[in-house]
Amino acid sequence: MDWVSNRWLSMLFLALAIVATSVYGEDSDPKQDIELQLVEKFSKGKYSRKGANDCLRCHDDESEQSAMGIFDNIHGNVRHPDSPMNANQCEACHGPLGNHARKPRGNKPREPMITFGDLSPVSAEKQNSVCLSCHTDSGRAAWHSSEHAFEDLSCSSCHKVHQKQDPVMVPELQTEVCTNCHVRTKSDLHKRTSHPILNGDMTCSNCHDAHQTVNEYSLKWRSINDSCFECHAEKRGPNLWEHEPVSEDCSLCHNPHGSINQALLIKRPPQLCQDCHKVPHANVDVPNGDLRVRGGSCMNCHTQVHGSNHPRGRVLSH
Ligand code: HEC
Ligand code: HEC
Ligand code: HEC
Ligand code: HEC
Ligand code: HEC
Ligand code: HEC
Ligand code: HEC
Ligand code: HEC
Ligand code: HEC
Ligand code: HEC
Numbered sequence: 001m002d003w004v005s006n007r008w009l010s011m012l013f014l015a016l017a018i019v020a021t022s023v024y025g026e027d028s029d030p031k032q033d034i035e036l037q038l039v040e041k042f043s044k045g046k047y048s049r050k051g052a053n054d055c056l057r058c059h060d061d062e063s064e065q066s067a068m069g070i071f072d073n074i075h076g077n078v079r080h081p082d083s084p085m086n087a088n089q090c091e092a093c094h095g096p097l098g099n100h101a102r103k104p105r106g107n108k109p110r111e112p113m114i115t116f117g118d119l120s121p122v123s124a125e126k127q128n129s130v131c132l133s134c135h136t137d138s139g140r141a142a143w144h145s146s147e148h149a150f151e152d153l154s155c156s157s158c159h160k161v162h163q164k165q166d167p168v169m170v171p172e173l174q175t176e177v178c179t180n181c182h183v184r185t186k187s188d189l190h191k192r193t194s195h196p197i198l199n200g201d202m203t204c205s206n207c208h209d210a211h212q213t214v215n216e217y218s219l220k221w222r223s224i225n226d227s228c229f230e231c232h233a234e235k236r237g238p239n240l241w242e243h244e245p246v247s248e249d250c251s252l253c254h255n256p257h258g259s260i261n262q263a264l265l266i267k268r269p270p271q272l273c274q275d276c277h278k279v280p281h282a283n284v285d286v287p288n289g290d291l292r293v294r295g296g297s298c299m300n301c302h303t304q305v306h307g308s309n310h311p312r313g314r315v316l317s318h
Contacts (some may be wrong), residue, residue, distance in 0.1 A: 010117040024192075031121040031276075034112050038122065041098045052089040058101070072164035082134065093130055116156040131155045142185040142212035158210065159243070172200035178210075185257050194258030207256065222250050239307030241314050244275070246306050273298045 034270035048054040059067040067090065070076040075093075078085045084092035091097060095114040104110045107305055114120075128149075132140060143149050150158075158168045167173035175197055179186035188194065195202050204210075207219050207227050220300050221227045228250045231238045235248060245252040252274060254264045261268050267275065299305060302316045 010135045018259035034121040037112055041096060044098060046096050047088060047091050055090045069162035073161050075161050124152045127154045127204045139211055142214060146211055146213045147218055171203045174203050178244060188255060191258040191260050193262060193264050223250055231317060235306050237307055240310050243305060243307050244317055250267040270298050
C-alpha cells in the first residue's frame with residue numbers, strides 16, 4: 001500500500017472513531033446509522049481487487065449513477081504520478097467496496113459508500129478529511145481555521161471532481177459558484193459600478209482565499225488596503241498631504257464589490273464627505289451660494305481626495 005492510502009486511512013479511522021463514540025447512546029437516526037456502517041466498513045478495509053473496473057460494471061455510462069466523468073478530470077488521469085488512479089482508484093475517495101456490490105436482501109438498502117456534497121449523510125469534516133489526505137500543502141493546511149470550515153462547508157460545496165472543468169476554477173464560472181451562497185455580493189455586482197468580475201476579467205479569488213482566514217475577510221493580503229494596492233499601486237503613497245481615511249481603510253468610502261454610486265462609492269458625495277466633515281467651511285470664505293458647492297461635489301475643489309503631493313495641497317485641492 002502506498003503512502004497516500006496509508007495516511008488517508010489512518011486519518012479517516014481517527015475521525016470516524018471520534019464520531020462513533022459520540023454517536024453511541026443517542027437515538028438512532030438514519031444519517032448516523034450510515035456513518036456507523038461506514039466505520040465498520042473501514043475497520044474491515046475490504047478493497048476491491050479489480051479497482052475501478054469493478055465499479056464500472058455498474059457505474060459506466062449505461063448506468064443511472066454514471067461515474068465516467070472522473071476520467072475527464074485530473075483525478076482520473078493515470079499519467080499523474082499522485083493521481084488516485086495510481087492508488088486505490090475510486091476507493092481512494094469513496095472508501096473500500098466491502099459488500100456494496102452485493103445485491104441487497106429483502107427491503108434492505110445497498111451497503112453505502114462515502115458520498116460527497118450537501119446531501120451526503122457523511123459529515124463535512126469527514127468528507128474533507130478524504131480530500132485533505134492528499135491535499136496537504138501549506139495553503140490547504142490553513143483550512144481548519146477558515147471561516148468556511150467553521151461554517152461546515154465541504155470541499156464539494158465549491159469543487160466538482162466528476163467533470164472535465166471544475167467551475168470554481170474557471171474565471172467566468174467561479175462567480176456563480178460563490179454567489180449562490182453570497183447573494184448580497186451578487187446583487188452588488190449588478191449595481192451601477194463594480195469591479196469587472198461578472199465578465200470573468202477579475203475573480204473573487206483575486207482578492208479572497210476561500211481556504212484560509214489568516215487575514216480579515218479571508219483576504220489574500222494582510223489588510224484591505226494592501227489588497228487594493230496590489231492593482232492600484234498609485235494610491236499607496238506616501239503623500240506630502242495624506243487624507244487620513246485613505247491611508248486607514250479604502251472601504252471607508254468604497255465597496256469593493258459594487259455600488260449604485262460612481263466609482264464604487266458607498267455614498268454619494270457630498271453626503272459621503274459630510275458624514276465625517278459635519279461643518280465644512282465654518283471658518284472658510286466659500287460662499288454657500290457658490291455654484292460649485294451647490295453642484296453637490298466637494299471634489300470640484302478638493303480634487304485630490306486620495307492625498308496630495310503639491311506644496312499647496314494641504315486641503316487636497318491641488
Ligand atoms: C453490482 C453493482 C455495483 C457495483 C459493482 C458498484 N456499485 Fe456503486 N452503486 C450501485 C447502485 C445500484 C447504486 C445506487 C444506489 C442504491 O441502489 O442504493 C450505487 C451507488 C453508489 C454511490 C452513491 C451514489 C449516490 O447517488 O448516493 C457511490 C458513491 C458508489 N455507488 C460508488 C461505487 C464505487 C466506488 C464502486 C467500486 C468500488 C461501486 N460503487 C461499485 C451499484 C454498484
Ligand atoms: C478525487 C476523489 C474521487 C474519485 C477518485 C472518484 N470520485 Fe466519485 N465522487 C467524488 C465526489 C466529490 C463526488 C460528488 C460529486 C462531485 O464532486 O463531482 C462523487 C460522486 C460520485 C457518484 C455519485 C454521482 C452522482 O451523480 O451523484 C458516484 C456513483 C461515484 N462518484 C462513483 C465513482 C467511481 C465509480 C469512481 C471511479 C471510477 C469515482 N467515483 C472516483 C469523488 C471522487
Ligand atoms: C489520492 C489523492 C487525491 C485525493 C484523495 C484527492 N485529490 Fe485532488 N488532486 C490530486 C492530484 C494528484 C491533483 C493534481 C495536482 C497537481 O497537478 O498539482 C489534484 C488536483 C486537485 C484540484 C486542482 C484541479 C485543477 O484543475 O487544477 C482540486 C480543486 C482538487 N484536487 C480537489 C479535490 C477534492 C475536492 C477532493 C476530495 C473530494 C480531492 N481533490 C481528493 C490528488 C487527490
Ligand atoms: C468556498 C469555496 C471553496 C471551498 C469550500 C474549497 N475550495 Fe479549493 N479552491 C477554491 C477556489 C476559488 C480555488 C481557485 C483558487 C485560485 O484560482 O487562486 C480553489 C483551488 C483549489 C486547489 C487547486 C490548487 C490551488 O491552490 O490553486 C485545490 C487542490 C483545492 N482548492 C482543494 C480544496 C480542498 C481539499 C478543499 C476542502 C478542504 C477545498 N479546496 C475547499 C474554492 C474552494
Ligand atoms: C477587489 C477585491 C475584491 C474582490 C474581487 C472581491 N472581494 Fe469580497 N471583499 C473584499 C474586501 C476588501 C472585503 C472587506 C471589506 C468590505 O466588506 O467592504 C470583502 C468582503 C467580502 C465578504 C464579507 C463581508 C460581506 O460583504 O458579506 C464576502 C462574503 C465577500 N467579500 C465575498 C466575495 C465574493 C463572493 C466575491 C466574488 C463575487 C468577492 N468577494 C470579490 C474585496 C474583494
Ligand atoms: C455553500 C455556501 C458557500 C459558498 C459556495 C461560498 N461561501 Fe463564502 N461563506 C459562506 C458562509 C456561510 C460564510 C460565513 C457567513 C458569511 O460571512 O456570510 C462565508 C464567508 C465568506 C467570507 C467572509 C469570511 C471572513 O473571514 O469574514 C468570504 C470573503 C467568502 N465567504 C468568500 C467566498 C468565495 C470567494 C467563494 C467562492 C470561491 C465562496 N465564499 C463560496 C458560504 C459559502
Ligand atoms: C486584481 C486587481 C484589482 C484589485 C485587487 C483591486 N482592483 Fe480596483 N479595479 C481593478 C480594475 C481592473 C478596475 C477597472 C479599471 C477600468 O475599468 O478602467 C478597477 C476599478 C476600481 C475603481 C473605479 C471603479 C469605477 O467604476 O470607476 C475603484 C474605486 C476601485 N477599483 C477600488 C478598489 C479598491 C477599494 C480595492 C481594494 C478593496 C481594489 N480596487 C482592488 C482592479 C483591481
Ligand atoms: C475619503 C473617501 C475615499 C477613500 C477613503 C478612498 N477613496 Fe478612492 N475615491 C474616492 C472618491 C470620491 C472617488 C471619485 C473621484 C472622482 O470622481 O473624482 C474615488 C475614486 C477612486 C478610484 C477611481 C478613480 C481614480 O482615481 O483612479 C480608485 C481606483 C480609487 N478611488 C481607489 C481607492 C483606493 C485604493 C483607496 C484606499 C487606498 C481609496 N480609493 C480610498 C474617495 C475615497
Ligand atoms: C471616514 C471619514 C472621512 C470621510 C468619509 C471623508 N473624510 Fe476628509 N478627512 C477625514 C479626516 C479624519 C481628516 C483629517 C483630520 C481633520 O483635519 O479633520 C480629513 C481631512 C480632510 C480635508 C482637510 C485636510 C486638512 O488637513 O485640513 C479635506 C479637504 C477633506 N478631508 C475633504 C474630504 C472630502 C472632499 C471628502 C469626500 C470625498 C472627505 N473628506 C471624506 C475624514 C474623512
Ligand atoms: C468652491 C470650492 C470648494 C468646495 C466646493 C468645497 N470646498 Fe472645502 N475648502 C475649500 C477651500 C479653498 C478650503 C481651504 C480654506 C483654507 O485654506 O483656509 C477648504 C477647506 C476644507 C476643509 C478643511 C477645513 C479646515 O479647517 O482646514 C474641509 C474638511 C473641507 N474643505 C471639506 C469640504 C467638503 C466636505 C465639501 C463638500 C461638502 C467641500 N469642502 C467643498 C474649497 C471648497
